[in-house]
Amino acid sequence: MSIIYTEADHSITLQTRDSSYHMAVDSYGYIRHLYYGKRLEPEDLFYLYRYYDRAFSGNPRAAGTDRTYSMYAVCQEFSNTGVGDYRIPTLRMKSSDGARIADLRYVSHEIRNGKYALPGLPAVRDEDGDAQTLEVILRDEPSKLTVHLLYGVFEKKNMITRAVIYENASEKSIVLEKAGSCCLELPYGNWDLLHFHGRHNRERAPERVPVMHGVQAVGSCRGMSSHQHNPFIILCDRRATEDHGDCYGLMYLYSSNFRAEVEGEQYGSVRAVMSPGDETFCWRLQPGGQFTAPEVLMGYADGLTRLSQQYHRTIRENICRGAYHLAHRPVLINSWEAAYFDISAERILKLARQAADLGIELFVLDDGWFRGRKDDNAGLGDWEYDPEKLPEGLDSLITGIRETGMLFGIWVEPEMVNEDSDLYRAHPDWALAEPGRAPARSRNQLVLDLSREDVQDYIIGFMTRLLTEYDISYIKWDFNRSVMDVYSRLLPAEQQGEVLHRAMLGLYRVLETLTTRFPKVLFEGCSGGGGRFDAGMLYYTPQIWCSDDTDPIERLTIQKGTSFGYPLSTVGAHVSIAPNHQTGRSTPISTRAAVAATGAFGYELDLSLISAEEQEEIRRQVQQYLEDEPLIRQGLYYRLGEETEGMDAFSWLLVSENQDQALLTVVATATHGNAPLIHLRFKGLDPEALYELREEGLKRSGAALMNAGYTLPMLTGDYPAFRLHLKKVRH
Ligand code: DGJ
Numbered sequence: 001m002s003i004i005y006t007e008a009d010h011s012i013t014l015q016t017r018d019s020s021y022h023m024a025v026d027s028y029g030y031i032r033h034l035y036y037g038k039r040l041e042p043e044d045l046f047y048l049y050r051y052y053d054r055a056f057s058g059n060p061r062a063a064g065t066d067r068t069y070s071m072y073a074v075c076q077e078f079s080n081t082g083v084g085d086y087r088i089p090t091l092r093m094k095s096s097d098g099a100r101i102a103d104l105r106y107v108s109h110e111i112r113n114g115k116y117a118l119p120g121l122p123a124v125r126d127e128d129g130d131a132q133t134l135e136v137i138l139r140d141e142p143s144k145l146t147v148h149l150l151y152g153v154f155e156k157k158n159m160i161t162r163a164v165i166y167e168n169a170s171e172k173s174i175v176l177e178k179a180g181s182c183c184l185e186l187p188y189g190n191w192d193l194l195h196f197h198g199r200h201n202r203e204r205a206p207e208r209v210p211v212m213h214g215v216q217a218v219g220s221c222r223g224m225s226s227h228q229h230n231p232f233i234i235l236c237d238r239r240a241t242e243d244h245g246d247c248y249g250l251m252y253l254y255s256s257n258f259r260a261e262v263e264g265e266q267y268g269s270v271r272a273v274m275s276p277g278d279e280t281f282c283w284r285l286q287p288g289g290q291f292t293a294p295e296v297l298m299g300y301a302d303g304l305t306r307l308s309q310q311y312h313r314t315i316r317e318n319i320c321r322g323a324y325h326l327a328h329r330p331v332l333i334n335s336w337e338a339a340y341f342d343i344s345a346e347r348i349l350k351l352a353r354q355a356a357d358l359g360i361e362l363f364v365l366d367d368g369w370f371r372g373r374k375d376d377n378a379g380l381g382d383w384e385y386d387p388e389k390l391p392e393g394l395d396s397l398i399t400g401i402r403e404t405g406m407l408f409g410i411w412v413e414p415e416m417v418n419e420d421s422d423l424y425r426a427h428p429d430w431a432l433a434e435p436g437r438a439p440a441r442s443r444n445q446l447v448l449d450l451s452r453e454d455v456q457d458y459i460i461g462f463m464t465r466l467l468t469e470y471d472i473s474y475i476k477w478d479f480n481r482s483v484m485d486v487y488s489r490l491l492p493a494e495q496q497g498e499v500l501h502r503a504m505l506g507l508y509r510v511l512e513t514l515t516t517r518f519p520k521v522l523f524e525g526c527s528g529g530g531g532r533f534d535a536g537m538l539y540y541t542p543q544i545w546c547s548d549d550t551d552p553i554e555r556l557t558i559q560k561g562t563s564f565g566y567p568l569s570t571v572g573a574h575v576s577i578a579p580n581h582q583t584g585r586s587t588p589i590s591t592r593a594a595v596a597a598t599g600a601f602g603y604e605l606d607l608s609l610i611s612a613e614e615q616e617e618i619r620r621q622v623q624q625y626l627e628d629e630p631l632i633r634q635g636l637y638y639r640l641g642e643e644t645e646g647m648d649a650f651s652w653l654l655v656s657e658n659q660d661q662a663l664l665t666v667v668a669t670a671t672h673g674n675a676p677l678i679h680l681r682f683k684g685l686d687p688e689a690l691y692e693l694r695e696e697g698l699k700r701s702g703a704a705l706m707n708a709g710y711t712l713p714m715l716t717g718d719y720p721a722f723r724l725h726l727k728k729v730r731h
Helices: 304-319 345-357 394-404 422-426 455-469 493-517 550-561 588-594 612-634 702-707
Strands: 002-007 010-017 019-025 033-040 091-094 103-111 134-139 146-153 159-168 173-179 182-186 191-199 202-210 214-220 230-236 245-254 258-264 270-278 283-285 290-302 332-334 364-365 407-412 474-477 522-523 543-545 572-575 599-603 635-640 649-655 661-668 690-693 698-701 721-730
Touching: 002 690, 010 146, 019 202, 019 290, 033 245, 033 290, 033 474, 033 690, 091 332, 103 721, 159 173, 159 283, 159 304, 173 290, 182 245, 182 290, 182 304, 182 422, 191 214, 191 258, 191 550, 230 270, 230 304, 245 258, 245 304, 270 290, 290 304, 304 455, 304 635, 332 345, 345 394, 364 474, 394 407, 407 455, 422 455, 422 698, 455 493, 493 522, 550 572, 550 588, 550 635, 550 649, 572 588, 588 612, 588 661, 588 721, 599 612, 612 661, 635 661, 690 702, 698 702, 698 721
Parallel strands: 332 364, 332 599, 364 407, 407 474, 474 522, 522 543, 543 572, 572 599
Antiparallel strands: 002 010, 010 019, 019 033, 091 173, 103 134, 134 146, 146 159, 159 290, 173 283, 182 270, 191 202, 191 230, 214 258, 230 245, 245 290, 258 270, 635 649, 649 661, 661 721, 690 698, 690 721
16 A cells, blocks of 8 residues: 555555655644655654744634644645745636635545546556555635645655646636646755756756745746756755755656746745746636646655656656657667758668668658758648659658668658648638737747647648558657747637647647557657657657757767656667767767767768768667667666766766666766876676676676776777776676
């Protein structure tokens, strides 16, 4: 049993293998948060609180004349609003009389085997059959707003999911202005906030800052989870390292506007709230209506590394789906940086033959293949091949590529339209725009209104035709602008605040339909690189193009930041040409491969432009990757940055689950004359076992490698990479 109700103190404990989450109903009917951290057996934890008369904090009516109980000074499972809890709210609502007050009290709870369902939304799956559900019902009696708090407990995975269903049990409508998915409170301690920010070509850079007094927030109002902020935050003890210290993660399974807010309040507690972004959000709950706030995947671990490993495993096994989610991902070559829009059947076939000869398994025809697509100003919406570029047709090109032995994949950007397209000429009203106002352009394109079912059906229709008529094994699903002009012609004025969430539900419906209809197709998500790299998209696309920046030195930070939450199997990473197209930097092809091979691996360059030696090196790299791939896809990942701090190097380690194999990678970002040597200690090996260090021709014990450590040879040249394979030879 991973959920335990104790009648004596009305407490509910959510138990995972290594953690406990503890809440209880107090004598005033409020559901209080008492503890989240290392595993404890259930016991009365109300002793953790002491009550004082706190000036200007107010006392709820339920407390009678008790002036020591204030909503402001207690930790709650779900914040009330308008009744003295002045911290960031989880909910903002407006009753039919205009009041913004909800005093939510416990009504009942239920413990069920299995995981609750969230129809229409991505959600962690009960893959191991060990999940349990807790549903706690709260109600505000005057407005009859009813809130269902959902918890899914994944004992073996050490993870808990959270979601909230808002229900209007009254006869009049209620407007939700903010509908949070979870509220997490840490009553005591000194905390840091670790979040992942960036921009196009520089996604998910980790930034660790102290939690301050006041509100810190990251989020997106771009209609996509965005390059600027990832919907994943970590709260960690100020002393926490990779190996030790309390660390809590909140990851959103949502791909649109979001807000992750953290508040350090006056008495020292911290509240974190994850919600769909509320700047333009507003949802009208008709009598009897419900709104489901998307799911949050919450984890606790001792140390950042363990927390990341828990997320990696859960995403890989319980979020990603389809034939490929646990399987080998084909090594691919993508035409984008090789040819951009300059596509011809001859050029593509030449690249494909060269790639196949080097052992590459999948050819991806990127942007530029369809009618009217001479550059990025036209064509989106007209998803038929361009007869000028492919005079023999797409089928003939695919046949030519399949004859090389490779699989074939293709790029699409179905949620967009160019005004210069037949689709737009036929359906100008399908784009998001307010009538009478010409919508803003970005990349010269407009965004289709996916809140409309006819638009969803159109996308399902043309994608079904594409995937049925052609021999396609892979789809790259792109999304190349942020959303503006949010207005749907099919919704009344008072529901315009629902458009973005409805559009996201529309996309999820489209992707659910297509991935169910074509379970063998590998879908890779993309949004100008990693602008929609989130766990919501990973439910449909088990890998996502991590960044348009393919420079390996830039990728070190991007991929390190990504690794805090997301497993390597989800991280699309390619070797491109030198000098790099984004930065102009030249790096050795071995370094480019060492970085790209820490993800879903591929190439993206014109193979005619490189030397015969480099081509031979690619042949070896592909073979090596195929050998290492199970370890990369499934191994336990250790960031070794704390080991090599101050050494101008990035280092990381993969260790197989059974500790039989490991792979160390170190990349130097600068080299120096007469430099000190890089020394680091391995992690996660079997201390009793003897390991062969392949590239060294040495054998050493796990204990020596983890305690005494390992000294690298002097790294020289421009941006050198060093890789070391370890294999257990004796137990
Ligand atoms: C943005 C993607 O991230 C690139 O890889 C490429 O597919 C372009 N779009 C094509 O327009």
